[in-house]
Amino acid sequence: MFDVLIVGGGLAGLVNAIRLGRQGFQVAVFEQNTYPFHRVCGEYISNETLSFFRSDLKINPFDFGAIPITHFKLTSPTGNFLEMRLDLGGFGISRFTLDNILYETAQEHGVTFFTGTRIVEVGKANEIYFVKTNKSKKYNSKFIIGTFGKRSELDKKLQRSFFRKRSPYVAVKYHIRTNLHPDNQIALHNFADGYCGISRIEDDKFCFCYLTSRKNLRAAGNIQNLESQILYRNPFLRKLFTESEFLHDKPKVINEISFAPKTQHEQGILMCGDSAGMITPLCGNGMSIAIHSAKILSDILPNFLEGNLSEKEVSQNYTKEWRKVFAHRLQFGRTIQQFFGHPLLSEILIGSAKKIPPFARLLVRQSHGNPF
Numbered sequence: 203m204f205d206v207l208i209v210g211g212g213l214a215g216l217v218n219a220i221r222l223g224r225q226g227f228q229v230a231v232f233e234q235n236t237y238p239f240h241r242v243c244g245e246y247i248s249n250e251t252l253s254f255f256r257s258d259l260k261i262n263p264f265d266f267g268a269i270p271i272t273h274f275k276l277t278s279p280t281g282n283f284l285e286m287r288l289d290l291g292g293f294g295i296s297r298f299t300l301d302n303i304l305y306e307t308a309q310e311h312g313v314t315f316f317t318g319t320r321i322v323e324v325g326k327a328n329e330i331y332f333v334k335t336n337k338s339k340k341y342n343s344k345f346i347i348g349t350f351g352k353r354s355e356l357d358k359k360l361q362r363s364f365f366r367k368r369s370p371y372v373a374v375k376y377h378i379r380t381n382l383h384p385d386n387q388i389a390l391h392n393f394a395d396g397y398c399g400i401s402r403i404e405d406d407k408f409c410f411c412y413l414t415s416r417k418n419l420r421a422a423g424n425i426q427n428l429e430s431q432i433l434y435r436n437p438f439l440r441k442l443f444t445e446s447e448f449l450h451d452k453p454k455v456i457n458e459i460s461f462a463p464k465t466q467h468e469q470g471i472l473m474c475g476d477s478a479g480m481i482t483p484l485c486g487n488g489m490s491i492a493i494h495s496a497k498i499l500s501d502i503l504p505n506f507l508e509g510n511l512s513e514k515e516v517s518q519n520y521t522k523e524w525r526k527v528f529a530h531r532l533q534f535g536r537t538i539q540q541f542f543g544h545p546l547l548s549e550i551l552i553g554s555a556k557k558i559p560p561f562a563r564l565l566v567r568q569s570h571g572n573p574f
């Protein structure tokens with residue numbers, strides 16, 4: 203019997219685990235992969251998380267090779283571009299490294315891990331929550347946190363409404379070495395029906411990651427054709443693809459990515475990170491939202507575990523706070539996503555932002571939050 207079972211050991215799951223574990227609660231995390239492992243992610247984290255990393259988690263990402271990022275570049279499929287300084291900025295570090303640091307920190311705080319273990323069922327019987335694993339084991343707890351990411355079989359089992367619609371996006375990620383891109387800049391290069399981000403991470407590497415529609419990939423036939431026929435039309439991307447060193451044999455690819463609104467609780471389980479709602483990657487803010495939402499939840503949940511609030515009150519307080527802090531940003535991300543990957547609209551967006559710099563600053567600010 204645990205106090206809390208956390209399903210999914212990404213950023214949201216690990217931050218919840220650290221903050222509840224260090225308060226002495228019995229916490230277990232179930233993660234289907236084994237740390238350390240690579241994920242599809244742009245690996246740029248907004249500085250709104252920096253003071254939280256340092257003062258709350260006692261982790262300084264720069265001790266692990268994170269690289270400061272202070273500038274932004276946006277290009278259109280024809281090569282028109284805009285460059286600007288970022289007000290808040292961020293840093294680059296691979297998820298391979300970052301998630302592993304958090305995993306080790308959680309272990310130091312007494313959290314139990316079941317890695318290489320997939321949860322196939324979650325539920326509640328006789329006032330006790332339970333999870334069942336793919337290894338036919340069952341574990342009980344007073345509470346379950348759902349941090350299983352953008353889309354999981356568990357969403358289907360819980361009959362979450364967003365799961366009924368197919369998700370039209372696929373994403374591809376590489377790590378590369380190149381001297382074509384400055385260390386302190388994150389760039390978003392548009393191409394027909396998609397966009398590709400590039401920014402520095404540790405060990406002289408760059409994360410090079412793009413999002414496009416399944417339709418685009420299907421029309422091209424395969425990833426290689428998609429890149430050479432569509433992405434190469436953007437002159438910046440052509441140069442990066444043809445003149446950089448690619449560090450892995452093949453890219454990491456995911457599909458079925460959805461930015462549809464989600465609920466923050468389902469059958470008593472509170473959702474956190476992408477499980478509660480995913481912001482479009484062009485905002486470069488999903489990781490901060492995962493971390494921030496975990497802070498909010500792990501601040502509220504001890505009230506239930508210590509008997510000061512009912513389960514219903516905890517759920518209401520968390521949902522209210524989540525919506526207040528994140529709902530606007532997710533909606534903004536969905537709106538602005540329509541401009542990206544559309545050749546004419548992205549051209550208009552870059553033209554207007556170049557002519558009116560405060561407009562560009564406003565757009566970046568809308569997608570970002572404040573330090574927490």
Ligand SMILES: Cc1cc2nc3c(=O)[nH]c(=O)nc-3n(C[C@H](O)[C@H](O)[C@H](O)COP(=O)(O)OP(=O)(O)OC[C@H]3O[C@@H](n4cnc5c(N)ncnc54)[C@H](O)[C@@H]3O)c2cc1C
Nearest residue numbers: 210212213214234244245246321351373475476487488489
């Ligand atoms: C193409 C792309 C680029 C992005 N770029 C950026 C960026 O540059 N900056 C940024 O801030 N954000 C970015 N994001 C968003 C960011 O990656 C996510 O918002 C963030 O990873 C969310 O963290 P999480 O903990 O909620 O989920 P995740 O990190 O996805 O973790 C969920 C975990 O749950 C596990 N899991 C799922 N189901 C089960 C199960 N049944 N049993 C056990 N384990 C399970 C998974 O294996 C996974 O490890 C990007 C996203 C995409 C798709």
